Amino acid sequence: MMVRIQVNQESCIGSGQCEMLEEETFVLDDDTGISQVVGTGLLPADRAEKVIDMCPGRAISLTET
Amino acid sequence: MSTAPTEAPLSPNVTDASLYLDGIPYDRFAEMRATPGLVWHDYHDGGFWAVTRHADVRTMSRDAEVFSSAVGHTNLWDLEADALEARRSLIDTDSPDHTRLRRLVARAFTPKNIRRWEDTVRVITAELLDEFVEKGQGDFVAEVAAPLPIRVILTMLGVPVEDAGYLVELSNFLVEGTGETQSIPPDAFGNTTELRLLPFNSPASHALFEYGEKMGEMRRNDPQDDLVTSLVQAEAEDGDRLSGSEYRNLFHLLVFAGNETTRTALSHGAMALADHPDQWQRVLDDPSLIESATEEVLRWSSPVMHMRRTTTKEVELAGTTLGAGEKVVMWYSSANRDDAVFDDPFAFDVGRQDNAHFSFGGGGPHLCLGAYLARLEIIVLLEEMAKRKLHLTRLGEPVRAPSNFVHGVLSVDMAVEARA
Ligand code: HEM
Numbered sequence A: 001m002m003v004r005i006q007v008n009q010e011s012c013i014g015s016g017q018c019e020m021l022e023e024e025t026f027v028l029d030d031d032t033g034i035s036q037v038v039g040t041g042l043l044p045a046d047r048a049e050k051v052i053d054m055c056p057g058r059a060i061s062l063t064e065t
Numbered sequence B: 001m002s003t004a005p006t007e008a009p010l011s012p013n014v015t016d017a018s019l020y021l022d023g024i025p026y027d028r029f030a031e032m033r034a035t036p037g038l039v040w041h042d043y044h045d046g047g048f049w050a051v052t053r054h055a056d057v058r059t060m061s062r063d064a065e066v067f068s069s070a071v072g073h074t075n076l077w078d079l080e081a082d083a084l085e086a087r088r089s090l091i092d093t094d095s096p097d098h099t100r101l102r103r104l105v106a107r108a109f110t111p112k113n114i115r116r117w118e119d120t121v122r123v124i125t126a127e128l129l130d131e132f133v134e135k136g137q138g139d140f141v142a143e144v145a146a147p148l149p150i151r152v153i154l155t156m157l158g159v160p161v162e163d164a165g166y167l168v169e170l171s172n173f174l175v176e177g178t179g180e181t182q183s184i185p186p187d188a189f190g191n192t193t194e195l196r197l198l199p200f201n202s203p204a205s206h207a208l209f210e211y212g213e214k215m216g217e218m219r220r221n222d223p224q225d226d227l228v229t230s231l232v233q234a235e236a237e238d239g240d241r242l243s244g245s246e247y248r249n250l251f252h253l254l255v256f257a258g259n260e261t262t263r264t265a266l267s268h269g270a271m272a273l274a275d276h277p278d279q280w281q282r283v284l285d286d287p288s289l290i291e292s293a294t295e296e297v298l299r300w301s302s303p304v305m306h307m308r309r310t311t312t313k314e315v316e317l318a319g320t321t322l323g324a325g326e327k328v329v330m331w332y333s334s335a336n337r338d339d340a341v342f343d344d345p346f347a348f349d350v351g352r353q354d355n356a357h358f359s360f361g362g363g364g365p366h367l368c369l370g371a372y373l374a375r376l377e378i379i380v381l382l383e384e385m386a387k388r389k390l391h392l393t394r395l396g397e398p399v400r401a402p403s404n405f406v407h408g409v410l411s412v413d414m415a416v417e418a419r420a
Helices: A017-021 A045-054 B017-022 B026-034 B054-061 B081-087 B097-109 B111-135 B140-145 B147-157 B161-177 B203-221 B227-237 B244-257 B259-275 B277-285 B287-301 B371-387
Strands: A002-007 A026-028 A035-037 A042-044 A060-062 B039-041 B048-051 B137-139 B306-311 B315-317 B320-322 B327-331 B390-394 B409-411 B413-418
Touching (some): A017 A045, A017 B111, A042 A045, B048 B054, B111 B137, B111 B140, B137 B140, B140 B409, B161 B203, B161 B244, B161 B259, B259 B277, B259 B287, B259 B371, B259 B390, B259 B409, B277 B371, B277 B390
Antiparallel strands (some): A002 A042, A002 A060, B137 B413
8 A cells, every 4th residue: 555755844854764764755866965756755664664653753654634 | 669569470671781691581581571551660779660672662762751861861761850860861861952962973973974984994903803803803892893983973072182092091981980880089180070970970070071162162162073073063052052061971981881781792792703604605605784783783792782861741551551751661672573574583684674673762852862873883894894805704602791780791702814
């Protein structure tokens, strides 16, 4: 099953864990160092769960709907 | 404030520094893990709740709103308010201060960006190893484990090579400040600040602050491609992004945080490889194991044995109700041996899978900034040792640091030999 994720820009601390785990989905902005979702933001549910779990800023979540 | 349970199931003591002279008192931690709820632990200036199970350390690390780093202190003892303020660095802040400060330095340390230092790490490692091999034997800490991390971080900061010796010296005095005695007088390095206002109560902190300021001044006038430049530029862009005190303490933290810790991981790693030659042989036969071996070295060594938080409100953890303003201490050294998570936790297994160790913390916002730098240093050391087919043998017992905080090795004599 695919799910859609989002990044809360307020709480992202720029650790880059997401970029390491899912380089197709997350990119750290060059200026701010804050994570951004690129593309559709769709991930298989198990991989989404992992990247959500690994984020130290607790900044990644599933989108509603 | 809640008080100690009246029928405490055990009266634990894991804070006596002398206990650690023979290694981590794992049996005491096993007993605490097996005790339901959290265990109350007495301590000089007020006791704390000991959190010893992996699952509970995890829960607590991820809830920084309730378990604060900014209140009291992140070490076992409280600091007076003025001292806490003067010494406050990234590690003792909560969001939003934490988020703002962390973002200033985060970029250089992401897993992706840290790779750009691989060649630097490799050159330094190769040089130290080759000198050690030439001697054939010596103290692994002094020969390899101590100089490697400090040389790397000074290069990243942009400290000129001719000053590196001075900063290594300061850093060694700071290490001393984490123990019981200091060998330098309070006014060393022209210090006039009260020691309790300085990190590690050490006059060497004053010298490090001064050096950081001098270097910041130089980089403000003449920017370079280094970490100090990126810090002073952050400061310049907008006066309140980084205050003078924040810059000083951040420079200090960057010089210091990765030294004793990485040195400890490398020293225990070398000892583990010497003590488990079958495991080292597995790595030599299959270098693709270096990544999992690195995680196992980290789990095995637990360089930072605990960090403390203070509750901001009443909360329940592991079935125990904590009041607001209570000390709670996460014991990573215990979580790393929790058999609820690790099969056969006392086996050193370079092929261990899903190694969810907490040596860099339990996964919240304070997750070690230098985690991927430390990993890189361990990986490169193992690679360079494997390339040379080096075998380490112990010539004696290690001299351990009398500390309940850093699992430090002061010295360990080893022989090194290249075998075809
Ligand atoms: C094996 C080596 C290392 C270990 C075991 C280690 C361990 C830790 C731990 C457990 C924390 C969490 C503190 C807390 O939650 O309160 C931490 C934070 C930190 N570490 Fe490391 N560390 C290591 C190497 C490094 C290196 C190489 C650096 C280099 C810059 C570094 C810089 C920091 C900083 C700046 C923090 C504070 C992060 C924050 O509060 O956001 N560490 N480290």
